[in-house]
Amino acid sequence: PAHVVSVAAPAAAARPRWARVNLLKTTVDEARHLLAHPPPEWGANITPIPFAESTPDQLIPELLRLPPVSHASHIHADHPAVASGLIVLQGRASCLPVAALNPPPHSVVLDCCAAPGNKTTMAAGRVGPKGHVIAFDRDPKRLELLKANAKRVGAEKVIEARVQDFLQVDPEEFGSVQSIVLDPSCSGTGTTGTRMDFLLPSFGKGRETGKGKRKRDEEEEEEKGGEG
Numbered sequence: 001p002a003h004v005v006s007v008a009a010p011a012a013a014a015r016p017r018w019a020r021v022n023l024l025k026t027t028v029d030e031a032r033h034l035l036a037h038p039p040p041e042w043g044a045n046i047t048p049i050p051f052a053e054s055t056p057d058q059l060i061p062e063l064l065r066l067p068p069v070s071h072a073s074h075i076h077a078d079h080p081a082v083a084s085g086l087i088v089l090q091g092r093a094s095c096l097p098v099a100a101l102n103p104p105p106h107s108v109v110l111d112c113c114a115a116p117g118n119k120t121t122m123a124a125g126r127v128g129p130k131g132h133v134i135a136f137d138r139d140p141k142r143l144e145l146l147k148a149n150a151k152r153v154g155a156e157k158v159i160e161a162r163v164q165d166f167l168q169v170d171p172e173e174f175g176s177v178q179s180i181v182l183d184p185s186c187s188g189t190g191t192t193g194t195r196m197d198f199l200l201p202s203f204g205k206g207r208e209t210g211k212g213k214r215k216r217d218e219e220e221e222e223e224k225g226g227e228g
Helices: 002-014 028-036 092-101 118-127 140-152 210-224
Strands: 017-021 063-066 087-089 108-111 132-137 159-163 179-181
Touching (some): 017 092, 017 118, 092 118, 092 179, 118 132, 118 140, 118 159, 118 179, 140 159
Parallel strands (some): 108 132, 132 159
Antiparallel strands (some): 017 087
């Protein structure tokens, strides 16, 4: 509806863009320097992002607050830094679970419902090249997406992807595991303000409640093969 677009679009355009520095390929300082001084091989059309406009987050040091999409220098999926895996476009809410877990370097981590893999690759960056992240997802197609993301960020030797329902694994196999990432909702509660679904006139209409809703949710979950 027009009244929703008129309110939501300017608000969304004014929000900062978040990008996580891939610690397997670079450092926060190096990434900020590259964004501020794009190398010639990135092309002449890349607008520099000054240091003052790539601010590290106070809680998540490898997460950069960048100019919003309405800004001339905003970063996008085709940006060379993203395409090369130096940085990952990832929302702040999505980064919080791994940041809170804070797996130590060289440690072993399980990601229980991992695809498409943003939190998985973030965990890989935290444990480093000598660490190990075992990523589970029972949907083969979604797991292929995780593998592609892992390869793009240079984490294919750190991340071990398994097509398997985490609830069916044998705990005895993972005695060396020190940390577990379990975020089946994909941090959805942290993104409602960004999506602004509540502004839509249709929000809340026709939504099932009680046993009927629970049964439908269970059936949909079974069809999807898990969350990532």
